[in-house]
Amino acid sequence: METNEAGEAWDVLGDRSRRAIVTRLAERPWAVGELADELPISRPAVSQHLRVLKSAGLVDDEVHGTRRVYRLNPAGVAALRDQLDTFWRRALAGYQDLLPADRQPSETEPEESS
Amino acid sequence: METNEAGEAWDVLGDRSRRAIVTRLAERPWAVGELADELPISRPAVSQHLRVLKSAGLVDDEVHGTRRVYRLNPAGVAALRDQLDTFWRRALAGYQDLLPADRQPSETEPEESS
DNA sequence: GAGATCGGTAAGTTGTAGCTTACGGTTCGT
DNA sequence: ACGAACCGTAAGCTACAACTTACCGATCTC
Numbered sequence: 001m002e003t004n005e006a007g008e009a010w011d012v013l014g015d016r017s018r019r020a021i022v023t024r025l026a027e028r029p030w031a032v033g034e035l036a037d038e039l040p041i042s043r044p045a046v047s048q049h050l051r052v053l054k055s056a057g058l059v060d061d062e063v064h065g066t067r068r069v070y071r072l073n074p075a076g077v078a079a080l081r082d083q084l085d086t087f088w089r090r091a092l093a094g095y096q097d098l099l100p101a102d103r104q105p106s107e108t109e110p111e112e113s114s
Numbered sequence: 115m116e117t118n119e120a121g122e123a124w125d126v127l128g129d130r131s132r133r134a135i136v137t138r139l140a141e142r143p144w145a146v147g148e149l150a151d152e153l154p155i156s157r158p159a160v161s162q163h164l165r166v167l168k169s170a171g172l173v174d175d176e177v178h179g180t181r182r183v184y185r186l187n188p189a190g191v192a193a194l195r196d197q198l199d200t201f202w203r204r205a206l207a208g209y210q211d212l213l214p215a216d217r218q219p220s221e222t223e224p225e226e227s228s
Numbered sequence: 229g230a231g232a233t234c235g236g237t238a239a240g241t242t243g244t245a246g247c248t249t250a251c252g253g254t255t256c257g258t
Numbered sequence: 259a260c261g262a263a264c265c266g267t268a269a270g271c272t273a274c275a276a277c278t279t280a281c282c283g284a285t286c287t288c
Contacts, residue, residue, distance in 0.1 A: 042247070
């Protein structure tokens with residue numbers, strides 16, 4: 001089964017709010033209140049999402065006075081993308097030639113001749 | 115906002131059962147009853163998931179007598195992967211050097227000194 | 229044609245993820 | 259030291275997606 005390792009990746013980024021947070025954090029580090037001001041959810045909701053993201057290793061936090069600044073954790077991001085990549089590679093083993101990033105110059109598209 | 119286009123991809127594959135179905139369909143075409151026999155959910159549940167997958171363009175169905183055989187739609191799979199790839203590229207614009215499958219030798223590689 | 233097989237759909241239930249409000253702790257400013 | 263700013267956590271609510279049961283149509287077999 002694949003759900004144990006790769007499932008977490010889907011679960012973490014399966015939420016719209018968390019994806020929005022990750023998108024913001026990719027630009028620059030953000031404080032919790034700043035994120036809550038940008039997003040259509042309350043500050044505690046942001047806090048809870050950040051806890052999920054942190055437990056998944058996607059973000060790191062740094063205390064600056066009363067503020068807590070979150071930033072992306074590059075290693076965690078890479079690991080998560082690896083998990084998703086593993087899913088694609090394993091689940092779609094017979095369709096690897098369709099991976100867009102891996103497109104080879106030979107344009108032999110597998111056409112099912114039914 | 116990115117959720118409009120790429121959000122559907124996450125929503126479709128955000129479900130464990132649907133990922134399991136896609137994994138099975140990557141091996142070979144399956145009938146609905148066969149899938150339901152493999153998975154820990156009922157046949158109607160499988161049917162509903164297949165409807166979602168079909169409306170997303172991920173699978174195609176073919177009627178063989180009383181049986182309905184589902185198979186992966188390569189174009190839809192590629193499109194879905196493109197959507198996810200777009201998310202990673204846009205959301206993590208500053209972390210492209212961490213994409214495992216995309217390593218380009220021509221680009222300057224800022225190796226992380228951990 | 230009758231029964232059996234296969235699968236889609238409707239209707240209803242339920243578990244849970246996400247959200248809000250309320251509260252408490254910590255740190256900074258004055 | 260006192261109030262303000264900032265944030266985490268607890269508790270509770272709600273909406274929704276996933277699931278089940280029940281029913282029906284379509285197709286094959288005999």
